[in-house]
Amino acid sequence: MSKETVEKVCPITANHIKVALVGQPNVGKSMLINSVSNAHLHVGNFSGVTVDKTEVLFDYNEYHFTVVDLPGTYAFTDYTIEEKVTHKYLCDEDYDLIINVLDSTNLEKNLQLTSELLTMNKKIVIALNMSDEAEKEGIYIDEKYMSELLGVPCIKVSAAAKTGIEELIENVVSIYTKEKVDPKLIFSEAVEEEIEKIISFLQKHHYEANNSYRNVAINLLQNKEKTYNRISKKPLWTELQPLVVEALYHIELHHNTDDIKEAFAEEYASFTRGIAQEVIRQETKKENKTLTEKIDNILIHPFFGIPIFLFFMWSLFQLTFEIGALPMAYIDSFFGWFGEILGSTISNEAIRSLVVDGIVGGVGAVILFVPNIIILFVGIALLETTGYMSRVAFLLDGFFHKFGLHGQSFIPLVTGFGCSIPAYMSARILKNDRDRLLTLFIIGFMSCGARLPVYVLFAGAFFSPEMAGNILFAIYITGVIIGLVAAKVLKMTAFKGVDEPFVMEMPKYRLPSLKLIWHTVLGETMMYLKKAGTFIAGAAMLIWFLSNYPHNLSLEKEYAQKIEHASSQKQKVVLENKLQGSLLEQSYLGQMGKFTEPLFKPLGFDWKMSVALQAGVAAKEVIVSTLGVLYSLGADVDEKSNSLAKAISKNIPFASAVSFIVVIMIYLPCFAASIVFTREAGGIKYFFYLFALTSITAYVLAFIAYRVTLLLT
């Protein structure tokens, strides 16, 4: 995908610089790209926001830049899928240089990755990000001295305040044009001695390397597979091998361990500790508790933590309903008025019906819920950007673990409340394939934003406004509980096995920047609106066509006579509605609905609901627009109850509504999400498993819900 755009936007020329952006998770790589190029990549405050590489293009002076934003990685360990993506890219792909982004407030830890990068044969520029935040904390970094010590240019930047960005780009350009200088990575004497021995051996035999002899030696000692594969094919290997074995033995002895990787980790750690001590001047502040620790005392309190979290979620759904309902009446009457105005300009009756009932009715029904969607996305964006998300993962891990899920599963699951597609992608932060698959199967149980309109519609139709928010909360919680039970069942049957370790960084709390939330929410909302304008409008037109054709002329004639002979105005309206009803029943859609009706009969659905449900497989928003089209054309809607909610409370029995909601909660995610699911799970067979799991669960539970509600009411 990205390769093509590169060629289209800027042809590969001499002035084309391809940069790989690398850093530990949550150091602000994506935000840095956004500042550099004015792109709008998704930014959050937890590790794992960028799960796949993204390319951003921009121009600076006479240079074309392609910046590849790679997922954050703590070290070259291939522990999670995202780390594999990054490692593989850095080793195998073609790029000109690396920008290594570091968090200035936690330099020593971030330098761990840097020291590993220094062993690669690449040009590197270091961006000391969040330098403004570090200075606020009293941490001063001497970047000039640091550049000297590492042999790599280090530039102070702040992606948030947009400072140092230009200097960074200029340094990238100057490093690009200059010859590569070997960076200075120094190990302990014992290791340096062994490296020296191997270098002199390589020199003696004139080994043809694609990396410096020093790096080849380091990689051999670190058991890097690639280096071995290359060198072990050469005749000099027979002589080199005993040398390496002896060197490893010496190093392990020196570090008092039998694990060479651990030994090197200690080597890197002491190197980075040395660098950090040299370049950081820290103002000794009183050992006060940091703000983050103070907040954590409350938010992850062993007893109050979970109730506080539940309260936050409850408030979110209350707000979603209460505030979201305020502009609804205006939007609703706007589309009513707009339809009338538009309708009066069209003389052809069929086209007028298509435009007013089909397009305006269908799209209007979807746009009605934009305020709710906005509030929900603001809530999720706050959760993501403040750093609270990881706290909840911490609180819930014990509970989740009982159901066979991983604490970090919480992150994709919450993302799933917004949209399942990014949720499926973010499940990549789970290392273990079994855990990841299990989470993928459960994500669908978290009701996505597109299902919200259906819930809002039904909650508003059957409950008072004071209750509707609670009902909304209850629907979501029920979805979660069903998901957890499903997880437990799957864990005990299909995904048996050992548990994945839980080791997760808890980021600092950050005040969410308004701009960031604005961009995230705006992006999501525009996507929703775009879908309403294109896909949903098309689907609404199709539904309209299927529900209006074929025409039955004899039926129309018969009713026309009856209406003419009707005695009163009231009788005329009744007859008119009856005609519409009979016409709808014999339309294509009516026939389809009738055909599948027996299947859904046990759940208490009429054929209109069956049709809406099936249309929802294309996209969940279509459910509401289909209901809108069907019930605005339908028989029992008189002129007083023009709003869809009223039509629904009048035409659908309560028990049927409950079972309808249960099916919506559980059944197959939309078409686009299913495709992403299949890709992430790694095979078409998983799609069929998902289909079977969701359909059977939905059917059985809806049947139970229907029967129980019938008994109770």
Add this chain to the structure above:
Amino acid sequence: MNTLLNCQKGCSVHVKKLHADCALKQRLISFGVMKGVSISVLEHAPKKKTIEIKVGKMRLALRDVEAQMIEVEEDE
């Protein structure tokens, strides 16, 4: 053996040895948990199922099983 799981909230210790398998050991090391490093315990989740520790400047969450693999010694 004194492990990180036995530590009270608020105590500070240093790591003596990691008793984890290779992959987990690498993971812990990449987070800065390695021999000789000092760690303080910040918070316990309900029933000590998960604990929050501080390594250098980073806060880290671990499950009870993982905490048990980290052998520690009290700081003098």
